Amino acid sequence: MIYDPEFLDRYHELQRKRSVIISILKNINSINLNNYKILIKNLEGRLKDKLKKLDISYFSLYTANLLYGKGALKARLNLFEEIGIMPNEIAEILFWANPQKYPFPNFQKKYSKHFIESERNRLKKSNLDDFLQLYALDTYKNAKNDFLIEIITEINSLKIYEFEKITWLRELIFELNPISRQKIKDSININEYIEKALFSKPVCEVILDGNNIIYWTIPPSLNNIEKVIWQLSQIKKLYFPFYIVFDKNVRYMYKSHIFNFPNVYFHSPADELIINLAISKKAKIISRDKFRDWDVNLKKYLLNIDI
Structure with a gap:
């Protein structure tokens, strides 16, 4: 040897x-x-x-x-x-x-x-x-050590909506020994939510009520969506991946790169799709809406997030 x-x-x-x-x-x-x-x-x-x-x-x-x-x-x-x-x-x-x-x-x-x-x-x-x-x-x-360098390069190029890529990179990282995982963690420079998704195991998926979140501030702002995603990176549990549901008319009211994400949906009424996704995926919902107009108890699905 x-x-x-x-x-x-x-x-x-x-x-x-x-x-x-x-x-x-x-x-x-x-x-x-x-x-x-x-x-x-x-x-x-x-x-x-x-x-x-x-x-x-x-x-x-x-x-x-x-x-x-x-x-x-x-x-x-x-x-x-x-x-x-x-x-x-x-x-x-x-x-x-x-x-x-x-x-x-x-x-x-x-x-x-x-x-x-x-x-x-x-x-x-x-x-x-x-x-x-x-x-x-x-x-x-x-x-x-080209292998780790390749992984680090791949991670640094990740977009926040590339869930499939994030998932297989996380699987790859979890196969590595603790020293290699830490070396990767110390060498990357990425969005904090992506980092959390790479190094933690998700508890469930999460649905963002887009229109509702926009109106959390005065004046209303699409930036609230990104603030919510940042907050998701700060809490203890990992909710991944995330989906955003907007009413169809939001595109006439605002312009944003977020609308081009593959995990963004437009549906009217948005509540209908939010509820269906949450139930079918057993996902959490981020919204200040209580969904009282719908004949379903969503209390256990609601995730409290502040910005």
Whole structure:
């Protein structure tokens, strides 16, 4: 074993990546889009760019056959050419799945028995335990913890309404060790609500009564919406994601970038949609309206927030 601190950092980084990838590959037949994105984010070779353009259903089908199918490995690798992926690209999956047996692919060479045997000889001469350690040795001088840097860059580009992206990044962060999580937390510069959403587990979703919140101040202001979101970042529990419901006529009264958010709805009467969303999603409602015109008890749904 090599005890160079930079090598050990790189090796531990690869171990973390493998832990994430293995947890996804175990459920390859039912992989969802969030996990697919997490998997891609953790890959290191040319396969990463190929999968960004590949339909998830093809990846699931062909990879399940690669990992658990019958027949010669060469034939299962070659099948990927049908979907535009070369054997020495998809072989990265074999590496993560079983680094005791499969080396990281060299994109200048065919992923053949001869290549695997030559890498096994190199592993033996290096006096290392597996191909994960060998790959760490090959890459640690150039890697410089690129994995965490990529995550930090991705987080710093987040928009407050990118809930799907926030969700899969949170899942990725929770797979990391406490030291790495803290390093990310110390290095990001983002909206406080997004930060809370990344590092906390949500208790439930929340519906904002847009028109009602606008009139919390005199004069009425759309800025009240952003103040409410900020307050959500300050309280102990995480309510995520949030949805905003306005009456349809609000767009004739105000102009705002908020109206373009994908989590914003326009409905008249707004109360109808607010109530339906809260009940169907078991979400909280932020509003000073008591909804007395509706034959439903919403007391347990109301969340008290001041600005």
